[in-house]
Amino acid sequence: MFKSVLRLATGTVLLSAALCASAEAATYRDFKVSGVLQEIPGPSSRCASNYGGTILGYGTSSVGKVTFIATDCITPNGATYTFSDGKFMITTMSGELIFANYSGQFVPTGDGAKYVFSNATFQITGGTGRYAKASGGGDLAGTEDLVTGQGTIQLTGSILSK
Template structure:
């Protein structure tokens, strides 16, 4: 039985080594484009006690078709809305996830209740699968109708990850 365990352990080590040999650390552009729906409301985790929950779907140059969820803290400042402490999860069709933090502002466009992102950024903090140790970041662009919560989102930046 002792030899069987050694053979199994040796076989597993070889399999892991051959898999690792085909993997590499890469840095590449990433863009995620999609539609969002935000629902604002009370949030105990926020200093302002007010936040938003966002759901959406879209596509990515690197990840393919994606769905995403996010939540953030919102602080009104006159006609501007500051958002921070944002946490974003992008989910791929294969089930892998990419995690990011984000912050920025929504500023009015002057057209009804339509707002646009201003000075918004994201920082990749990891994920699952090949994105477990992912890092990077970039700019967030988008729109939102504050009356309905419907909007658009574009995440554009650079990312480094362990590619299988």
């Protein structure tokens, strides 16, 4: 009887150790993207304002070189613009995707049609591959010339993934 209990206890300990060793630890890591963008604004039926933007860009990040595409809704608010309901898709060099939502404001700099992002944030909602169950988020900064649509973007925060 004692040998059976000992075998069961030993088996349980070994099984526990094997399961713990095989599980990949998910930890928050710094997540940064820095790049250039081109926004194409126009009518958007999905937006309450009926106006939105499509953003294309590329850059470098804490996960390597990336490209990205995004869409958002734009609402004028005096001299500022609010961007909301933003959907961001980042593609890594290995072809994996990172999805994020974002929102914030464009605030004029006083230099022609140049604006800066203000009170802008992003939230990671998932992806593909090792980012399938990713989460996290942080601050979104950047600039944009509203006449040309050209600008810069920086995402700074953290990501939780496998």
